[in-house]
Amino acid sequence: MALKKLGKQTVVFDNPPYIVSTASIVGPKEGEGPLREYFDMILEDDLFGEKSWELAESKMLRETVKMAVQKSEKKIDDIEYMLSGDLLNQLMSASFAARDLGIPFFGLYGACSTMTESLSLGAMLIDGGYADNLVAVTSSHFSSAERQFRFPLEHGNQRPPSAQWTVTGAGAAILSSYGKGPRVKYVTTGRVIDLGIKDANNMGAAMAPAAADTIVSHFCETGLKPDYYDLIVTGDLGAIGKEITEELVLDKGYNIAKNYNDCGLLIFDNKVQDTHAGGSGCGCSASVFCGYIYKEMQNRKINKVLLISTGALLSVTSSNQGQSIPGIAHAVSMIVDD
């Protein structure tokens, strides 16, 4: 077995990389939600001064990188890699931001799991000695996602109760080989799991088996128990997916009920904001982690977190061809040193 591997999916770091800073930008609706005070910038207009929602999304991604770099007291020029992706076809948001920033770029696609995919690979690149500083960043945008994956917004279609609301938001995290901040202790890389769900308006149920698989592998391979963590938090399963995940994980002998939540449930107040099953999108776990969770870790209100961003790997083409929705989830374990 490889040097730093625990079991088949989990890596343990010799020199746990530091998350030295984060930054987040969200849209107007997210800025009215329960986490509003934790975000660095709330847009008044989701076009962000651009001519299209796609360009606005790319600008959010780019600006979170700049803000995170500034907070870390580094320069863009110090950042050796940008690990980034988004939901847009061919990663338009990340690719165009990478063009403007000029940082060597690895484009990633894990649908809404991209935040922990980028943190996982980023942590390996830092711990392995291939970089001293890099940025892991992702975004999503309600308006660009709706028209790409579902219907033109002008169509005004009804949404079933199981549907989720794509978060307009971006989150960037600077990982370093030195400095201060929470450290990435373990990463558990997900497998693609597909139990046959075909309803693109029930993504939580499609992603839940992948989330459960990764969470169970994490505990099994590290030997940790759920109560080791102050917070176990999935990316964007929403109300339905969260319930299924909790049950699937319990079936395997791990009770996570006490300290488990979901970024898609944290970011909106469904009673007031009418977001149905909860938030979704790459920007959901990105902005909740880079906004709320990171700041609570800095304040020592939360010291040990297992973040599991969750992705639904469908496309319009795969759905039109009658295929079911493959899911994936990557877990990143972050600890505030004593």
Added chain:
Amino acid sequence: MALKKLGKQTVVFDNPPYIVSTASIVGPKEGEGPLREYFDMILEDDLFGEKSWELAESKMLRETVKMAVQKSEKKIDDIEYMLSGDLLNQLMSASFAARDLGIPFFGLYGACSTMTESLSLGAMLIDGGYADNLVAVTSSHFSSAERQFRFPLEHGNQRPPSAQWTVTGAGAAILSSYGKGPRVKYVTTGRVIDLGIKDANNMGAAMAPAAADTIVSHFCETGLKPDYYDLIVTGDLGAIGKEITEELVLDKGYNIAKNYNDCGLLIFDNKVQDTHAGGSGCGCSASVFCGYIYKEMQNRKINKVLLISTGALLSVTSSNQGQSIPGIAHAVSMIVDD
């Protein structure tokens, strides 16, 4: 500077990972080209027994992984990561193959640079001790790419002479911490470069500046000269992009003319096959490397190769919104040990 970094973009490996096996599958047209004898399988029908070209592409990707694993005398279960992507929206080809294979999966998108993106990250994961065995794999398919990026095939549109022909093909490489085969000595990670080309029928010109930037960085940071390599080979610049790259690199003081070629020119015989400026697509450099180049390295006909897969990071949306085409290129240096 990070331990294993030479300059800003290049990594040098302490324990250069072995490429212990490769496999390639190509379509009927590629099977009539000059490299036909090097491919492991040539499809008679580009549907490969599936109901859609997208599913056929995914099957090609999946089957090359199985063949490469078999050739390495390992089992699928020994493969710790699958680093993979393709041109289809949301990586339909890679995601669905990863579902069937069950290997922990990092989805990548670098357009046609994905082969060297996956080899680069894969080499870092092996050298860093995070895996003993992994697979880097990518694919493209003429028919699925044409209808996604350009026109329905039934439309029968004319193609300008600068247009390239998307390769129907897949290539997989098994990287290991031990074994036999060419070793990955350096990787040079690309930045996104965009000099303003907007013509999606002239991708070679759009990608050439990125290829030149990465090639120059590679020589500058390693201190190597172009004649160190037996072959310097770009991914899919075609005739126009190759000429521009050669000139841009010469402007910076490196003459690569003697040993420089392009996978897009190697795979087709344009005089007979009417492929205009040459081949393109993720599957172009993937099948040419995993077929032709790797086998020539095994036979010691080529001992030192710099492979630079090249990607055009456009999307239908970005083109429709009048944006120019950002390019990227990642270089992987592979050496047969004496």
